[in-house]
Amino acid sequence: MDxxxxxxxxxxxxxxFLEELRGFILLDDLTKIGDSEKRTICRPxxxxxxxxxxxxxxxxxxxxxxxxxxxxxxxxxxxxxEKKEEFLSSIKHLDIPAFIICGKKPLKKEIELFKKYxxxxxxxxxxxxxxxxxxxxxxxxxxAEKKHIHGVLMDVLGIGILIKGKSGIGKSEVALDLxxxxxxxxxxxxxxxxxxxxxxxxxxxxxxxxxxxxxxxIGLIDIRSLFGIQSIRHKKRIEILIELIKGDDIDYKEFDxxxxxxxxxxxxxxKIPKYIIPxxxxxxxxxxxxxxxxxxxxxxxGESPINSINxxxxxxxxxxxxxxxxxxxxxxxxxx
Amino acid sequence: MRKQFVVKxxxxxxxxxxxxxxxxxxxxxxxxxxxxxxxxxxxKSILGILSLGIEFGTKIIIELIDKDDEKFMDQLKAFFDKxx
Numbered sequence: 567m568d569x570x571x572x573x574x575x576x577x578x579x580x581x582x583f584l585e586e587l588r589g590f591i592l593l594d595d596l597t598k599i600g601d602s603e604k605r606t607i608c609r610p611x612x613x614x615x616x617x618x619x620x621x622x623x624x625x626x627x628x629x630x631x632x633x634x635x636x637x638x639x640x641x642x643x644x645x646x647x648e649k650k651e652e653f654l655s656s657i658k659h660l661d662i663p664a665f666i667i668c669g670k671k672p673l674k675k676e677i678e679l680f681k682k683y684x685x686x687x688x689x690x691x692x693x694x695x696x697x698x699x700x701x702x703x704x705x706x707x708x709x710a711e712k713k714h715i716h717g718v719l720m721d722v723l724g725i726g727i728l729i730k731g732k733s734g735i736g737k738s739e740v741a742l743d744l745x746x747x748x749x750x751x752x753x754x755x756x757x758x759x760x761x762x763x764x765x766x767x768x769x770x771x772x773x774x775x776x777x778x779x780x781x782x783x784i785g786l787i788d789i790r791s792l793f794g795i796q797s798i799r800h801k802k803r804i805e806i807l808i809e810l811i812k813g814d815d816i817d818y819k820e821f822d823x824x825x826x827x828x829x830x831x832x833x834x835x836x837k838i839p840k841y842i843i844p845x846x847x848x849x850x851x852x853x854x855x856x857x858x859x860x861x862x863x864x865x866x867x868g869e870s871p872i873n874s875i876n877x878x879x880x881x882x883x884x885x886x887x888x889x890x891x892x893x894x895x896x897x898x899x900x901x902x
Numbered sequence: 903m904r905k906q907f908v909v910k911x912x913x914x915x916x917x918x919x920x921x922x923x924x925x926x927x928x929x930x931x932x933x934x935x936x937x938x939x940x941x942x943x944x945x946k947s948i949l950g951i952l953s954l955g956i957e958f959g960t961k962i963i964i965e966l967i968d969k970d971d972e973k974f975m976d977q978l979k980a981f982f983d984k985x986x
Binding site for chain 2: 714716733734754755756770771773775776778779780786
C-alpha cells in the first residue's frame with residue numbers, strides 16, 4: 567500500500583467558521599450568545615426553511631445552516647410577534663448551528679426573540695445568492711473527501727502529473743529534472759488530493775516546507791528561492807498518474823507496451839489515466855514525462871495514435887492487386 | 903502492526919531528529935506509515951514528516967505495513983523517549 571486514504575468525517579464549529587470566513591464574506595453575529603465553540607456544523611448543505619414552517623421533522627439531520635431573506639421568506643416576516651414566538655418554540659429542540667439572514671437588518675425585538683430560544687442569528691451584508699455561493703464553496707472545501715498520497719505533483723505543460731513510486735526510486739530527481747525544463751512544482755512527498763465534483767485537486771500541506779524537495783545526496787532544496795517564483799504552483803488538478811517501477815520488477819509478458827487498453831487508477835472514485843514506467847539506467851524520465859503530457863494534450867484534442875492507425879487500416883482497400891501493380895510500376899519507371 | 907507513541911523530545915520532530923528518525927525507518931525493509939490526527943505520511947520521507955509539524959507531546963501512530971517487527975518497534979520507542 568503506497569498511499570493511504572481517509573474519509574473526512576469531521577465537523578466544524580461555528581466559531582471556526584466565522585473566523586475562517588472573515589475577509590471572504592462579511593458576517594455579523596447579532597445575537598452573540600457566546601457558545602459558538604460548542605455549536606457544530608455537520609453538513610455542507612443548507613436546510614429547507616419551508617419544512618420548518620410546516621413543522622415537518624421526519625428524517626431530520628442536525629447541523630445545517632438556514633438562510634433567510636426578508637423578501638423571499640416573507641411568510642415569516644408577515645407573522646405576528648406571537649406567531650413568530652410560537653414558531654421558534656416549536657423548533658427549539660432542533661440542532662441548528664445558526665440562522666443566516668440577508669437583506670434588511672432585523673429589528674432589536676426580533677434579535678431578542680432568537681436569543682431567547684438560543685438560536686444564533688448571523689447577519690450577512692451580501693445578497694442571499696452570493697452568501698449561499700460563498701458559504702457553499704467554503705463548506706464543500708472543508709467537508710470534501712481528502713486523501714494523502716506519497717508522491718510528487720508537477721504541472722507539466724499545463725497538465726497536472728502525479729508521480730508515484732517506492733521511496734528511493736527517484737521521484738524527487740525526476741521533479742528536479744522537470745524543474746530544469748521550466749515546469750512547475752506543486753507538492754513533493756506529501757500530496758493532499760481533494761475531490762471537487764468530478765475533479766481531483768492536489769496541493770501540499772500548509773507548512774514551511776511546502777515547496778521543498780528532498781533529494782538524496784543533496785538534502786533539502788528550497789525550490790522557490792533557487793528556481794524562482796515561476797517554478798512553483800499552489801494547487802493543480804491531477805490529470806495523469808505516473809508510477810515508477812524498478813525495471814527488474816516488471817513482468818514484460820503481461821506489460822502492455824502499446825497501451826491498446828488504457829490503464830486507470832481510481833483515486834477518491836475518480837478515474838485517472840495511469841502510466842507505468844520501468845526505471846532503468848540511461849533513461850531520460852523527464853523527457854518521457856513531457857511526452858506523456860503532450861500525448862495527453864493530443865488525446866484531449868481527439869488525436870490518438872491507435873485510433874488513427876485503426877482508421878487508416880479501415881480506409882485501405884481490401885484487394886491489394888492494383889496497388890501492388892502501381893508500386894512495381896513506380897519502381898520500374900523511377901530512374902533514381 | 904500499529905503502535906502509538908508520544909514525542910518526548912523538547913523541540914519536537916524538527917530537522918535533526920527527523921533526519922535521525924528517517925535514518926532509523928530506512929533500516930526497515932518495507933512500508934511504514936506515520937499518522938498524526940488524520941494525516942498519514944510515509945515514515946521514510948523527511949519532507950512528509952517535517953510538514954506535519956510534530957511538536958513536543960504530540961501523539962503519533964506508527965504502522966508497519968509489510969511485516970511485524972517487535973524489535974524495530976522497541977528501537978522506535980527508545981527514539982521517541984529521548985529527551986534531547
